[in-house]
Amino acid sequence: MMTRVINDMREICPISEETADLLRSVTRRRLFPKKHQLIKEGTYTKFAYFIEKGLTRSFWLVDGKEVTTSFAGRGIVFSMDELYYNKASEEFVETIEEVEAYEIEVSCLLHLWETNIELSNWGRIIHQNEYRRLHRSHKELLTLSAKERYEQMKLQFPEVCMRANLGDIASYLGITLSTLSRIRANK
Amino acid sequence: MMTRVINDMREICPISEETADLLRSVTRRRLFPKKHQLIKEGTYTKFAYFIEKGLTRSFWLVDGKEVTTSFAGRGIVFSMDELYYNKASEEFVETIEEVEAYEIEVSCLLHLWETNIELSNWGRIIHQNEYRRLHRSHKELLTLSAKERYEQMKLQFPEVCMRANLGDIASYLGITLSTLSRIRANK
DNA sequence: GCCTTTTTTTGATTTAGAACAAATGTTCGC
DNA sequence: GCGAACATTTGTTCTAAATCAAAAAAAGGC
Numbered sequence: 165m166m167t168r169v170i171n172d173m174r175e176i177c178p179i180s181e182e183t184a185d186l187l188r189s190v191t192r193r194r195l196f197p198k199k200h201q202l203i204k205e206g207t208y209t210k211f212a213y214f215i216e217k218g219l220t221r222s223f224w225l226v227d228g229k230e231v232t233t234s235f236a237g238r239g240i241v242f243s244m245d246e247l248y249y250n251k252a253s254e255e256f257v258e259t260i261e262e263v264e265a266y267e268i269e270v271s272c273l274l275h276l277w278e279t280n281i282e283l284s285n286w287g288r289i290i291h292q293n294e295y296r297r298l299h300r301s302h303k304e305l306l307t308l309s310a311k312e313r314y315e316q317m318k319l320q321f322p323e324v325c326m327r328a329n330l331g332d333i334a335s336y337l338g339i340t341l342s343t344l345s346r347i348r349a350n351k
Numbered sequence: 352m353m354t355r356v357i358n359d360m361r362e363i364c365p366i367s368e369e370t371a372d373l374l375r376s377v378t379r380r381r382l383f384p385k386k387h388q389l390i391k392e393g394t395y396t397k398f399a400y401f402i403e404k405g406l407t408r409s410f411w412l413v414d415g416k417e418v419t420t421s422f423a424g425r426g427i428v429f430s431m432d433e434l435y436y437n438k439a440s441e442e443f444v445e446t447i448e449e450v451e452a453y454e455i456e457v458s459c460l461l462h463l464w465e466t467n468i469e470l471s472n473w474g475r476i477i478h479q480n481e482y483r484r485l486h487r488s489h490k491e492l493l494t495l496s497a498k499e500r501y502e503q504m505k506l507q508f509p510e511v512c513m514r515a516n517l518g519d520i521a522s523y524l525g526i527t528l529s530t531l532s533r534i535r536a537n538k
Numbered sequence: 539g540c541c542t543t544t545t546t547t548t549g550a551t552t553t554a555g556a557a558c559a560a561a562t563g564t565t566c567g568c
Numbered sequence: 569g570c571g572a573a574c575a576t577t578t579g580t581t582c583t584a585a586a587t588c589a590a591a592a593a594a595a596g597g598c
Contacts, residue, residue, distance in 0.1 A: 224490055226490065226494045229494070231490060231493050231494060233486070233489070233490075244479070244482070244483070244486075248479055291478065291482070292431070292435055294482070295431070295478070295481070295482050295485070296431070298482070298485050298486065298489060299420070299431075299485065301489065302420070302485060302488065302489050302492070303411055303413065303418060303420075305489070305492050305493070305525070306418050306492070306525040307413045307416070307418055309554075309555095310554075310555070329574090329575065329576090330575070330576065331575075331576095338492070338493040339555070339556090340555075340556060340557080341575085341576080342555090342556085342557090342558095342576090342577080342578080343554090343555055343556075344576095345575095345576055345577055345578080346555095346577085346578080348576095348577095349577070349578085496584075496585095497584075497585070498584095516544090516545065516546090517545070517546065517547095518545080518546095526585070526586090527585075527586060527587080528545090528546080529546090529547080529548080529585095529586085529587090529588095530584090530585055530586075531546095532545095532546055532547055532548080533547085533548080533585095535546095535547095536547070536548085
């Protein structure tokens with residue numbers, strides 16, 4: 165149970181068997197179909213999800229249009245708004261494949277981070293990593309053409325490029341679906 | 352000494368007089384002229400700076416062109432690369448006004464974060480805030496026009512818009528200097 | 539105050555990618 | 569296996585902003 169989740173955490177920092185058991189004891193296995201809204205508009209979900217299997221995407225709704233900010237096929241997905249600011253999320257998360265996840269209450273997650281040094285370290289590091297990814301993506305948006313950004317994305321997240329559909333990838337790259345189709349068509 | 356720095360920290364979370372004194376004991380007051388490189392290419396600086404007065408900007412050099420990622424007129428400036436990854440920074444920082452700052456070694460800063468709960472909390476919160484700022488800026492880049500982004504920037508950082516020069520603001524917004532000039536000229 | 543350097547404005551031209559629209563291809567439920 | 573829904577390709581037109589270039593204005597040094 166949670167084998168992939170725990171393995172992934174151990175690639176980042178040491179997690180003892182006790183901590184792994186602690187994590188298992190406070191989470192609940194959930195299965196979600198494709199297109200399920202894990203964190204959605206107008207609902208204060210209060211859960212975070214460790215992704216065991218499947219792919220999710222996070223996005224904003226900006227006057228009706230979706231802006232994808234990240235894809236996750238491992239690690240944890242949660243809302244910063246809910247976790248740190250006790251408010252309903254402005255960023256939503258949906259599954260784009262069937263997903264097996266382990267659900268945890270955000271209050272519980274926060275408590276773990278405050279009390280368990282292994283999880284606290286893991287938490288700090290995933291925050292740093294996420295900040296770096298965003299930093300990098302921001303730089304690419306400012307300096308690369310649509311085509312170059314897609315090439316970068318293929319290098320960095322080949323899996324996502326295979327598994328997500330064009331519309332989602334395009335909205336992550338900040339271009340239209342038709343432009344992405346043309347880019348892929350070759351030039 | 353460090354009055355503005357400490358006051359700014361106290362707007363974020365409680366800082367006891369002991370912690371303030373601790374901070375004063377491990378920092379050194381420095382004055383820098385305009386255009387001074389605080390964190391520069393090819394030099395593993397190993398220092399972070401609490402900004403008491405003046406304005407700085409952080410930027411990348413992407414094949415010769417500067418891409419401004421943030422301005423700071425308060426708080427702390429440091430390199431994530433140096434702090435977390437023990438490597439020379441890929442992002443540089445220069446003063447764009449005369450700056451009064453308090454210098455601290457990054458190893459010392461890390462040690463404070465690991466041992467002093469007040470500073471640790473302050474550190475976590477500035478990281479969250481910085482992440483949010485970047486997140487927001489990224490969304491704006493993906494959804495707003497050049498003009499709208501400039502309007503947003505004036506709302507969020509009016510001081511910076513007054514004090515930084517056009518080239519720097521333009522490179523922060525991801526547009527050319529001439530476009531920004533035209534935007535300001537009115538339309 | 540005058541000259542140099544830096545910063546900002548303005549002009550003409552070009553271009554990447556958006557918008558809109560329709561056709562083709564793929565997946566899935568029954 | 570057929571029809572509906574969904575995903576992708578392709579065509580045409582249009583526009584925001586880039587590029588290149590030069591003039592005007594402002595700031596600094598001595």
